[in-house]
Each structure stands twice: as C-alpha cells, then as structure tokens.
Amino acid sequence: MSLLDPAADHCAPAQSIPAAVAAPAATPQESTLREGEARLWLQPAHGHEARALRVAWRLHGPAAAPVIAVLGGISADRKVADAAGQPGWWQTQTARDGALDVTRWRVLSFDWLDAASLAADAVSSTDQAQALAGVLDALDIARLHALVGASYGAMVGLAFAAQFPARLRRLIAIAGAHRAHPQAAALRAVQRGIVRFALDSGDAARGLALARQLAMIGYRSPRELARRFDAPAVLAAGRVRVGAEDWLEGAGARFVQRFDARRFLALSESIDLHAVDPAAVRVATTLIGFSTDQLVPVADLCALQRGLGAPCELHVLDSDYGHDAFLKETAALGALLRAALAPGAGHA
Amino acid sequence: MSLLDPAADHCAPAQSIPAAVAAPAATPQESTLREGEARLWLQPAHGHEARALRVAWRLHGPAAAPVIAVLGGISADRKVADAAGQPGWWQTQTARDGALDVTRWRVLSFDWLDAASLAADAVSSTDQAQALAGVLDALDIARLHALVGASYGAMVGLAFAAQFPARLRRLIAIAGAHRAHPQAAALRAVQRGIVRFALDSGDAARGLALARQLAMIGYRSPRELARRFDAPAVLAAGRVRVGAEDWLEGAGARFVQRFDARRFLALSESIDLHAVDPAAVRVATTLIGFSTDQLVPVADLCALQRGLGAPCELHVLDSDYGHDAFLKETAALGALLRAALAPGAGHA
Incomplete structure (x- = not known):
C-alpha cells in the first residue's frame, strides 16, 4: 500500500506501519x-x-x-x-x-x-x-x-x-x-465588527485590543472569572472598572503588539467558514x-x-x-x- | 404600626395588612x-x-x-x-x-x-x-x-x-x-470600551450598535442561537456573515434609534457597581x-x-x-x- 495514494485504505491498523516509524x-x-x-x-x-x-x-x-x-x-x-x-x-x-x-x-x-x-x-x-x-x-x-x-x-x-x-x-x-457553534460565531462576528469599525476610524490597534478582550472572555470560563475576579467594581477617573478589567486590558495591549488587524479578520472568518x-x-x-x-x-x-x-x-x-x-x-x-x-x- | 416608620417590623406578616389593600x-x-x-x-x-x-x-x-x-x-x-x-x-x-x-x-x-x-x-x-x-x-x-x-x-x-x-x-x-457576576461584568466592560472608543471616534451610533449586538448575545443562550442560527456562514461582499449576523445587526440598529450612548454607559456601569x-x-x-x-x-x-x-x-x-x-x-x-x-x- 502506498502511503501517498489517497485511494488507499483510510483506516490502516497501526500494525501495518513499521514499528520504527x-x-x-x-x-x-x-x-x-x-x-x-x-x-x-x-x-x-x-x-x-x-x-x-x-x-x-x-x-x-x-x-x-x-x-x-x-x-x-x-x-x-x-x-x-x-x-x-x-x-x-x-x-x-x-x-x-x-x-x-x-x-x-x-x-x-x-x-x-x-x-x-x-x-x-x-x-x-x-x-x-x-x-x-x-x-x-x-x-x-x-x-x-x-x-x-x-x-x-x-x-x-x-x-x-x-x-x-x-x-x-x-x-x-x-x-x-x-x-463553529452559532453563539461562538456570533461573538466572533462582533469582534470583527469592532475591528472593521476601528480600521474605518483609523485606529486599528484600539479596535483589535477590544476584540481581543472580548475573545479572552470566550476563551476562559465563568468559573475561572468568578474565582479570580469577584472583587467589587471601583469608580476611578470618572468611570467604573470591574474586577477583570486590568487583566482584559493587559491581554488586549499585548495582542496588538504581535498581531495584525487584517490577519485577525481573515483567521477569525476562517473559523466561521469551517x-x-x-x-x-x-x-x-x-x-x-x-x-x-x-x-x-x-x-x-x-x-x-x-x-x-x-x-x-x-x-x-x-x-x-x-x-x-x-x-x-x-x-x-x-x-x-x-x-x-x-x-x-x-x-x- | 406606621407603615412609613423605617424602624417598624421589617417582616410584617401579610395578615397585618388590611385585606382591601x-x-x-x-x-x-x-x-x-x-x-x-x-x-x-x-x-x-x-x-x-x-x-x-x-x-x-x-x-x-x-x-x-x-x-x-x-x-x-x-x-x-x-x-x-x-x-x-x-x-x-x-x-x-x-x-x-x-x-x-x-x-x-x-x-x-x-x-x-x-x-x-x-x-x-x-x-x-x-x-x-x-x-x-x-x-x-x-x-x-x-x-x-x-x-x-x-x-x-x-x-x-x-x-x-x-x-x-x-x-x-x-x-x-x-x-x-x-x-454582578464577574463574567457578565467583563462582557459589559468590553461593551463600554466599544462605546467610549466610538464616542472618541465621533461615531457613537456605530459603537452603540456593536455594544448592543454583544449585549444581545449575553441576553440569550447558546441553546437558542444553536436552534435558530445553525446555518453555514456565507461569504458576501468580501466578508463572512454568520447565521446570527442579520439578527444581531437588526438589534443594534433598532437600539441606536431609541437609546443614547452616554446613558447606556451610565446604566451599564450602574449594574456593575451594584x-x-x-x-x-x-x-x-x-x-x-x-x-x-x-x-x-x-x-x-x-x-x-x-x-x-x-x-x-x-x-x-x-x-x-x-x-x-x-x-x-x-x-x-x-x-x-x-x-x-x-x-x-x-x-x-
């Protein structure tokens, strides 16, 4: 059997593979x-x-x-x-x-x-x-x-x-x-909407950071956030900061240092096209x-x-x-x- | 007992209230x-x-x-x-x-x-x-x-x-x-970040609509979205649209017709300060x-x-x-x- 032949047995049992490999x-x-x-x-x-x-x-x-x-x-x-x-x-x-x-x-x-x-x-x-x-x-x-x-x-x-x-x-x-699960796709659609808005506004980095913040919430779980960030919100510099906000902002800021907005759009879309x-x-x-x-x-x-x-x-x-x-x-x-x-x- | 007296019994049984009331x-x-x-x-x-x-x-x-x-x-x-x-x-x-x-x-x-x-x-x-x-x-x-x-x-x-x-x-x-639950607070913090970005960019409506889209995902459930929107994503006009995207955009567009960005920020913050x-x-x-x-x-x-x-x-x-x-x-x-x-x- 040729291992390169796409018509070959698709489910070859492992014993047909040389042990050395x-x-x-x-x-x-x-x-x-x-x-x-x-x-x-x-x-x-x-x-x-x-x-x-x-x-x-x-x-x-x-x-x-x-x-x-x-x-x-x-x-x-x-x-x-x-x-x-x-x-x-x-x-x-x-x-x-x-x-x-x-x-x-x-x-x-x-x-x-x-x-x-x-x-x-x-x-x-x-x-x-x-x-x-x-x-x-x-x-x-x-x-x-x-x-x-x-x-x-x-x-x-x-x-x-x-x-x-x-x-x-x-x-x-x-x-x-x-x-992709429809809710996960919906969350990514909003992330992409933020990034497209930011590209149109001339401040791609700020939008990409916000999209990453939203993505991070999806990547983790309510259980983890409840365990780590169950602190009262604080009012500082005229606005409210919630328990997870420093963590979110840090994740967003790091992401824009290493990632590009258009590449993000393309790969985010690719998940939803899959x-x-x-x-x-x-x-x-x-x-x-x-x-x-x-x-x-x-x-x-x-x-x-x-x-x-x-x-x-x-x-x-x-x-x-x-x-x-x-x-x-x-x-x-x-x-x-x-x-x-x-x-x-x-x-x- | 005066019903206006804040020092009165806090747990008055219902029979102390006149039936007519x-x-x-x-x-x-x-x-x-x-x-x-x-x-x-x-x-x-x-x-x-x-x-x-x-x-x-x-x-x-x-x-x-x-x-x-x-x-x-x-x-x-x-x-x-x-x-x-x-x-x-x-x-x-x-x-x-x-x-x-x-x-x-x-x-x-x-x-x-x-x-x-x-x-x-x-x-x-x-x-x-x-x-x-x-x-x-x-x-x-x-x-x-x-x-x-x-x-x-x-x-x-x-x-x-x-x-x-x-x-x-x-x-x-x-x-x-x-x-507020810490994950819900984190999702609202991102919504507020979007709206503040939009206010700074001079297009408050576009940001408020995106924030509402994100809010809508939180208001519903994965079960509902999976039931309603489990359709393949489509590529149209150079970008991907997922199953829930028409619904999300409609909700965002209706919201900006009836709500103000700064009032949204204040009331969203109020939830997290609670x-x-x-x-x-x-x-x-x-x-x-x-x-x-x-x-x-x-x-x-x-x-x-x-x-x-x-x-x-x-x-x-x-x-x-x-x-x-x-x-x-x-x-x-x-x-x-x-x-x-x-x-x-x-x-x-």
Whole structure:
C-alpha cells in the first residue's frame, strides 16, 4: 500500500506501519531544529485561481523519530517549541518529558495562511490543510504519526484528515469541531465588527485590543472569572472598572503588539467558514473537550463523535479554564495525549 | 404600626395588612393611566451633593387596587403597559388576564436616573431605590404590595428592600442578584470600551450598535442561537456573515434609534457597581432565575437565597431564552408571578 495514494485504505491498523516509524525515541535524543519555507501551488477554496506561495515551517526533533504535526489557535504559529531559549507557544507539552517532547518526537508546525497571502476573498481550513500537505511534500514526509490540533488547529486537522486520509495515522482534535457553534460565531462576528469599525476610524490597534478582550472572555470560563475576579467594581477617573478589567486590558495591549488587524479578520472568518462533514473524516480520531468551553460545547463534540467516519474516542476534561484549558491543563491533557500517541493506540 | 416608620417590623406578616389593600380587584376594573414627574431631593451615592430632581413615573390601574412597582432592564422605562394603544415593554404580563393585569392591579413604574440627571460620577442602584421612594411619597403610597423587578430592576428591587423594608410587602426579583457576576461584568466592560472608543471616534451610533449586538448575545443562550442560527456562514461582499449576523445587526440598529450612548454607559456601569448585602434584605422575597441565563447564573441566586435576611423562595425555570426569558416565558413566569402576588403569599 502506498502511503501517498489517497485511494488507499483510510483506516490502516497501526500494525501495518513499521514499528520504527510508529515508536518515539526510547530515550531522549538530541533535538535539532530545522526551519524553512515550502514552495507550493495552491487553489484557494475562496479564490479565483491557483497561486504559488511559500509556507513557513519548523521541524523539531531527532531525525529518526515519528512526525507529529502540531497546530494551535489562530494566533499561534510555527514556533511551538523552544528555539534557542525562546519558549514556544506550547512549551509545556513540547519540553523535556512533555507529551510532545521534541527530544522523542519530531514536531512539525507552520504559519497559518491568511486571505492576503492567498490573494483570496477568505482563507479556508481546507486551504491550511493543503498547505500542510505541501509542507509534508517538501520535507518528504509520506505520513504523519499524528496531527495534534487545538482550537483552529483542530478544525484544520479535521479538514486535513478529510482530504488526506492516507497521510495521517491518527487525528487528535482538541477543543475544535466540524463547524463553529452559532453563539461562538456570533461573538466572533462582533469582534470583527469592532475591528472593521476601528480600521474605518483609523485606529486599528484600539479596535483589535477590544476584540481581543472580548475573545479572552470566550476563551476562559465563568468559573475561572468568578474565582479570580469577584472583587467589587471601583469608580476611578470618572468611570467604573470591574474586577477583570486590568487583566482584559493587559491581554488586549499585548495582542496588538504581535498581531495584525487584517490577519485577525481573515483567521477569525476562517473559523466561521469551517465546515467538514464528520462522515468524511475516515481517520482514527481522538477528540478532547473541556467541560467549561464556551466556544466549543461538549455537545458539539458528541455530535462529531457520533458522525465521524472512523473509530473515534471522546474525552472530556473538567477544567476551570474553558477553551484555553488546552494551554492550562498540562498534566491531564498530557496524559490523554500520551495515550493517544502511543504506538498501540488507534487499532481500529 | 406606621407603615412609613423605617424602624417598624421589617417582616410584617401579610395578615397585618388590611385585606382591601392586599387583594387585587376581583373583576377587571377600568384601568386609568396617571402620569407625572415627582420632584425629590436626592443625595447620589457617587455624587458630591444632594440634588433636586424630577423622576418621570406612570401609574396604571383601578384606584383601589394594590400597587405593584414594576421595574425592568436598563433599557426599559416607565412605559410598562399599554397606553393609548402603544404596547408597553412588558405588555404580555400587564395585558388583560396577565399576571400584572392593569385592570386588577395598580402598576407603577418610572424612568431610570442616570449619571447626567444626578450630576454625579455614576448612578447607583441605591439612587434608583431612593427615586422610587420619592415617587411613592409624591403619590402618597405608604407601602407597595410588591416590587417586581427583572434584570437591573431586580437589583434596584434588592436595594429598595434593603433601604426601605417597611415600604414593601414582598420583593419578586427576576434574573438579578446581589452583585454582578464577574463574567457578565467583563462582557459589559468590553461593551463600554466599544462605546467610549466610538464616542472618541465621533461615531457613537456605530459603537452603540456593536455594544448592543454583544449585549444581545449575553441576553440569550447558546441553546437558542444553536436552534435558530445553525446555518453555514456565507461569504458576501468580501466578508463572512454568520447565521446570527442579520439578527444581531437588526438589534443594534433598532437600539441606536431609541437609546443614547452616554446613558447606556451610565446604566451599564450602574449594574456593575451594584452591591447589596443579602443579609440586609429583610423583606420576604421570591427569586426567579433561568437555567440558561449567562449573565445571572443560577448559582448566584442560590447564594443570594442562602444569605437573604428574610424568608426567600427560589424558582428556576428551564428556558432556551437565557436572561431574556423574563420577556419570553410568559406563561411559566406568569404562573410564578401570580403565586407570589397572591394575598396569602409571603406569610413568614
């Protein structure tokens, strides 16, 4: 069976994969970092013509270790693990003895495309999946041991599994479903309305900061906010400040230092355009959700699990941290990741 | 016992009230509408000096019927019931055979004060309670049969009960608690940030509309939005529109036609400044909450019930409509209101 043949068996049992490919390094190995840009040709889902473009990627880990693609939220990038002392956005899981330890696994990531890089009206999760396939081609990686996607990365993972089933042994989709929940979409529509207003007003940064503040409320949970910020509001400098307001303003101010308003619009829209038929996902899948996630309710993951076109486990972690539990519940999530990544996992 | 004596028994059993005062009209009576402005002297909680001001009120109903004060959300006003064919904001309950039928009860309401009318830094729920007491004085109403407050009106009701226990037989507080929940406060802080940005940008209406869109998401529930708006997003005119977006934009556009940005800021802040010690509420109370209310979680009403300084019932209605269930669940809410308003209710 050719691993590159898209018509090949979509649900190959793990024993058909050579053990040397499926097992992580038994002991930590020296992790090398490779970095580059893949050149690829892509027909955007919402564009008029195919485009040549470059996709920036990073590959950490020992040369012989299995490859795991790791994809995060819309504000994440290829910098998933430590590089020259700069911690990655998922440092907790990619550090030594983490579930995605880059001394035992090869960890691949890439920078999201956006509508501008595609010269398209919008960027789709299927475009990102095509970009990942192009990166795999450029690196001569036939098949991923796993794709671990969280938030938008889970959506892209589902799109990748639906389009390239032969190139993925197991999908691990965290806090992401086959479509956006209508309330989460409504909250993002308001965020985009704020940013468009700000662009029209000539002060994009102030609008982007407000949109990020609103996004942060959705990323967390009422339980966490009640625990951290149950202080009386204060009246200062002629206006009221509530308990969470310093935290919100800090998050907004940091975001505008590192993110662009138009890129935010494109990637926020991409979440809401995302739609994958669960039955079209014919790759063994582990779904992970969080009890307090306001953006991806557990009920949506149940519906995805019921409809998925391959064996599918669903694990729900109870957490105060809502959607952001994927960044916060290091130990509990790490245990689930280890189990899903183990060589024996995914026997269908 | 003088009903005007604030030192009088705070929890007078209902039998001490003359039956003629406590029972609604046995058959529908001609409902008259009286309307006016009460002149009163008020020391704002967040102001520097006492102010003379006017409070606009309406009183519907037959002359001999017991008086119920009815107070709604921050965008509600004295126009609670039909007047000359113009439906009130709580038409469903105040219409013939409704729980607050103005042919059987006298229904009193008033227009909220705001920071501008007080010439203060902010307006407090205790200021609104003082205003209600002033209206009662002007109308020579010693004691209310009940105060039915929903949302902000419930907060003002709690403040009134704490300040003027002798002037209220029973408080019915719907979807409002002793303090704002920290997540709800955070969502309002972002709304205010949007409006302040818009005022600075010279386009207050666009910001107020966006703030209202965000508020609407909080007023409803994920269940309702999932039921109504689970349609794929569409790409039109170069941007994505999600299922709820027409509805949100319509709500925003209607709101700016009838509301002012600075008044919105003041009343939104007032919700977050609200803080009443439950133990200080020494009036028999009925609390009503909604299972899906994202702004006033049932857990907060449980805490209020446990701490209240008088007998207190808590009823939770299951509803798809979240916080707005007080305007939507007419039959179920009406049954609870009828029971709480019955002459025998509140025997402590």
